[in-house]
Amino acid sequence: MSGHTHDHIDWADRLVLLRAADTLDAPAHAVIAARLVAKLPANPTVIDLGCGAGGMSTHFARALATQGGGTIILVDATPELLHEAERAVRAAADVAQAHRRDGSTQTRNGRVPDGGAEPSNGHLAAAEDTATTVEGGASTAEGTAQAVEVRAVVADLADGALPDLLPAADLVWASRVVHHLPDQQAAIGTLTAVARAGGVVALAEGGLSFSCLPWDLGLGRPGLEDRLQAAQAEWFVGMREGIDGAVPMPYGWPLALEHAGLADVSSFSALVDHPAPGPDGLADYVHHHLSRLATHGADYLSEEDRATLASLLDPDSAHYLGHRRDLYLLGARTVHHGRRP
Secondary structure (H helix, E strand, C coil): CCCCCCCCCCHHHHHHHHHHHHHHHHHHHHHHHHHHHCCCCCCCEEEEECCCCCHHHHHHHHHHHHCCCEEEEEEECCHHHHHHHHHHHHHHHHHHHHHHHHHHHHHHCCCCHHHHCCCCCHHHHHHHHCCCCCCCCCECCCCCCECEEEEEEECCCCCCCHHHHCCCEEEEEEECCHHHCCEHHHHHHHHHHHEEEEEEEEEECCCEEEECCCCCCCCCCCCHHHHHHHHHHHHHHHHHHCCCCCECCCCCHHHHHHHCCCEEEEEEEEEEEECCCCCCCHHHHHHHHHHHHHHHHHHHCCHHHHHHHHHHHCCCCCCCHHHCCCCCEEEEEEEEEEECC
16 A cells, blocks of 8 residues: 555545546536635645645645735645645646736736637636646736745655644645544644644545435336445444544534634535536546445445446446446535634
8 A cells, every 4th residue: 555544545546536536526626725725814724635636736826826826835644645636736827827917917918818718618718718827936927926935745644743843834624524533523623733824724524425326226126325325324333433432523514623722713605517518527427426425435336236336337238337427426515714813
């Protein structure tokens, strides 16, 4: 297994799935990043703990650039994921710099690209065209924004010494990682200690489970996805029980933030909505997603459901999901956040 993980999951092996999820989550991530960065002072430090493949921090970089720049520190215990995250965020920085340089030139000349036509993908263009993301600490060539500096640190989020390894942060972000740690409440306390006074701690946990399949597949018993989600829940209980030193946390995430001493605790959600037939890559993501559920839920599913899944995942099957035009993706990412007094 690559890196040290408490849940005994080989996260490096999930890189393809994490990349695909980042792509499909991008609209929701952009909304979340803009909302959180709006709370921060000028030139802030953002720490992405358990950064995975780095998808969220590409949006933090764009959001920071619109407010004058800052620093993003990527932290993960799996070197392969950390390397990919750093590559992705730096690539986003290069793209944003090119967009800003072109946009600044056009603004000075009093022109809008393509004879004044608006980009067809308005929300994405707005996010990228207003971004200025550059390596280093100097102003851009246009003198309009500071750089977004990107750093990477290999570290274990369950390490109580983590605050000594990192600078004080204006925003500490952890997405779907705390629930993989032995003592979730203690981990939130560590995250809080990483934040500077007045800094924001934000966790993406919970939300609504993602759905992607029609109720009746024309194969097996209808309602397969509901049973898959129930099997996933059973697997999750076993995963938590299998973590060495696991400590129960019998209350919700907002209370956990309050117990860590955070003030102004609140939550909000962002919708991930890709109606059928969905964007390019959706079928591949659904295949990875269902393959993981099939593995996790094997002991909790009936023989009929296991056979249905095998047929859906088999490219040589007449029922292969890659041939379907009714796949979709619908769910919600929930963010719980508070401020360190």
